[in-house]
Amino acid sequence: MKYTRITALAAIGVAATLSLTACGSDGSAKDSSSENSSSSSAPSSDGGSKSEGGSGSGGSAVSDAKSGPGEGAGARSDAANGETETGGKVTFCKTANLAIDAMDAAPDAESGRIDITMINRGSTTCSATGFAGVDIKDADGTSNPIERGQAQPRVTILKPGDAAVFNLAYDIDNTGGSLASPTNIQVTPPNETHTVSLKWPAGAGEIKGAYTDVEVYPTHTTN
Structure with a gap:
């Protein structure tokens, strides 16, 4: 009887250990899943805001603004050099x-x-x-x-x-x-x-x- 009781207690201990291990595995999986979900949703969120015309359209405007003054500066440079309709820089x-x-x-x-x-x-x-x-x-x-x-x-x-x-x-x-x-x-x-x-x-x-x-x-x- 004493041997049987020890065996039963050992079995209960093993079961408890397995249960705790299973709980830890589930928690780790959830954390990992949560991290993966957060990581994959970030680009989607940014991409969504750009496609909706928020920061996306703002980025395009900044790009256009940068190219705009460049072209204007070129035109001013030609004018400063004396470019005239006469066809000569005089x-x-x-x-x-x-x-x-x-x-x-x-x-x-x-x-x-x-x-x-x-x-x-x-x-x-x-x-x-x-x-x-x-x-x-x-x-x-x-x-x-x-x-x-x-x-x-x-x-x-x-x-x-x-x-x-x-x-x-x-x-x-x-x-x-x-x-x-x-x-x-x-x-x-x-x-x-x-x-x-x-x-x-x-x-x-x-x-x-x-x-x-x-x-x-x-x-x-x-x-």
């Missing part, structure tokens, strides 16, 4: 670097034309593209702005020593009754603010009508 000619002169170039007795030549006396290439500003000063002291003629500007790039020319055109009054008495031509080169005053060419035909009938045409090279 600045506009300065009045101080131009030798300017006016001469009578009438093709016949009916058509008046004054050629105004600008020579680049600077040390760098420059652009004289466009319309010069022109006023004609009369003997009575008044200054009269000249209107632009119907013509498109031509690319006019001047290397040192090169010349550009533009024209004033008008009809000649051969009656001797012209009311215009021009004394000076005030010229402001294209895209400049400094003006030079030239003498009205001697021998040029008298202006028919008023100064509003005179037109200025854009610059072009003499080549």
Whole structure:
């Protein structure tokens, strides 16, 4: 009987040990399962928020913002380098670097034309593209702005020593009754603010009508 009781107690102890081991195994499995579940759900949660337009759309916006200023900086860099529609990376000619002169170039007795030549006396290439500003000063002291003629500007790039020319055109009054008495031509080169005053060419035909009938045409090279 004593042996039987010991055997029974041993069996109970083994059963208890197995029960505790089983409980520990279940707990460990649950912890492991919980950790695995947490680890796999984290990317899903992040991915879900991006696809819903939260941090995902924010990340895209940041990326776009980074690329945006880069492109803008490139455009500003080109502008700073003097990139112009004239096709050359040059600045506009300065009045101080131009030798300017006016001469009578009438093709016949009916058509008046004054050629105004600008020579680049600077040390760098420059652009004289466009319309010069022109006023004609009369003997009575008044200054009269000249209107632009119907013509498109031509690319006019001047290397040192090169010349550009533009024209004033008008009809000649051969009656001797012209009311215009021009004394000076005030010229402001294209895209400049400094003006030079030239003498009205001697021998040029008298202006028919008023100064509003005179037109200025854009610059072009003499080549």
